[in-house]
Amino acid sequence: GNSVTQMEGPVTLSEEAFLTINCTYTATGYPSLFWYVQYPGEGLQLLLKATKADDKGSNKGFEATYRKETTSFHLEKGSVQVSDSAVYFCALIRDSGYSTLTFGKGTMLLVSP
Amino acid sequence: DAGVIQSPRHEVTEMGQEVTLRCKPISGHDYLFWYRQTMMRGLELLIYFNNNVPIDDSGMPEDRFSAKMPNASFSTLKIQPSEPRDSAVYFCASSLGGKGNIQYFGAGTRLSVL
Numbered sequence: 001g002n003s004v005t006q007m008e009g010p011v012t013l014s015e016e017a018f019l020t021i022n023c024t025y026t027a028t029g030y031p032s033l034f035w036y037v038q039y040p041g042e043g044l045q046l047l048l049k050a051t052k053a054d055d056k057g058s059n060k061g062f063e064a065t066y067r068k069e070t071t072s073f074h075l076e077k078g079s080v081q082v083s084d085s086a087v088y089f090c091a092l093i094r095d096s097g098y099s100t101l102t103f104g105k106g107t108m109l110l111v112s113p
Numbered sequence: 114d115a116g117v118i119q120s121p122r123h124e125v126t127e128m129g130q131e132v133t134l135r136c137k138p139i140s141g142h143d144y145l146f147w148y149r150q151t152m153m154r155g156l157e158l159l160i161y162f163n164n165n166v167p168i169d170d171s172g173m174p175e176d177r178f179s180a181k182m183p184n185a186s187f188s189t190l191k192i193q194p195s196e197p198r199d200s201a202v203y204f205c206a207s208s209l210g211g212k213g214n215i216q217y218f219g220a221g222t223r224l225s226v227l
Contacts, residue, residue, distance in 0.1 A: 043117070043204055043218030044156075089156065100146065100169070101216060105155035 002027045004090050006104035013080055013111050021075040021107045023064075023090035031092040033057075033066055033073040034101070038087040047075075047088070085111045115139075117219035119205050125225045131193040134222045137186055138207030146216060147180055147190050148204040156204075162188065163210065195226045 007022040025031065032051045036044040048057030053068035062077045073090060090104040118137040126132055138145050146161040160170040165182045173180070177196070182188040192199055202223050206216040 041220070043206070043220050044216075045218065046215050049215070100158055100161060103156045 002031070002092060002094055002102040004092055004102055004104035006088075006090050006107050009087075009106075009108035011107060011109045013109070015082055015111055015113050016079045017111075019075070019077040019080045019084075019109065021088055021090075021109070023073045023075065023104060025071050025073065025090070025092050027071075027092055027094055027102075029094060030068070031094045033064070034091040034093070035062070035064055035073070035075050036089040036091060036103075038089065038106070040086070044089060080109070080111045082111045082113055085109055117205055117207050117217050119203075119219035119222050121222060122220065123223045123225075125227065126195055127227050128196055129194045130226075131191065132195045132199075132224060132226075134190040134203050134205075134224070136188045136190070136205030136219060138188070138205070139217055140186065141209065142207035142217075143185075143210045144208045144214070144216075145182060145188050146206040146208075147188070148206065150202045150204060150221070151200075159190070192224075195224075197226045200224055200226050 003026045005024050034049045035047040037047045038044045048059040050057040050066040053066055056065045064073050064075045087106045087108045089106045091101045093101050120135045143164050147159040148156055150156045159172045160180045161168055162182045180190045202221045204218050204221045206218045208214040208216045
């Protein structure tokens with residue numbers, strides 16, 4: 001079946017540090033890949049997505065590249081801000097028929113001034 | 114657009130009581146999802162609907178849980194009787210159908226069963 005594995009948190013960084021949150025997946029075919037973000041007290045919201053191999057999703061300074069050869073979709077940001085403190089979820093949806101999102105367990109990011 | 118609206122935001126109840134969570138999806142969306150989030154298990158899909166019809170309820174933990182969608186603009190998730198292990202944040206999400214569609218989440222209902 002489909003599965004998503006994320007690095008465990010919390011990830012603790014100082015403002016302006018470089019961020020990487022690792023995500024790897026298991027799925028047949030060519031799933032679409034997503035990063036969702038959950039700010040404190042809120043629901044999840046889409047951060048970025050990629051639908052085919054070598055695609056790069058980007059938004060708000062965050063980037064992730066769909067790597068089919070390593071089945072990975074790592075999230076990166078060059079310079080984090082305190083306002084980026086949140087929980088980040090990697091997710092996939094398979095490419096055949098309709099299916100629901102499969103989420104990773106989430107990685108908490110804490111950014112200090 | 115107001116987004117997905119859930120009520121109540123917080124619910125505290127005693128074991129054995131009935132709990133009803135409510136969701137209003139984004140107008141025009143044809144898929145609706147109910148999720149449960151806990152520290153131990155993360156985010157779990159409980160059930161989803163397409164055009165008001167339940168499609169997959171395999172994630173519903175027990176017969177104590179039931180969900181309905183009487184029309185395109187309203188859904189409920191009911192727990193009867195509630196137990197302390199049901200304490201969690203429950204999210205509703207909606208999407209406009211198709212593969213790779215984006216799900217829009219509500220702010221969630223934090224349920225505490227004492």
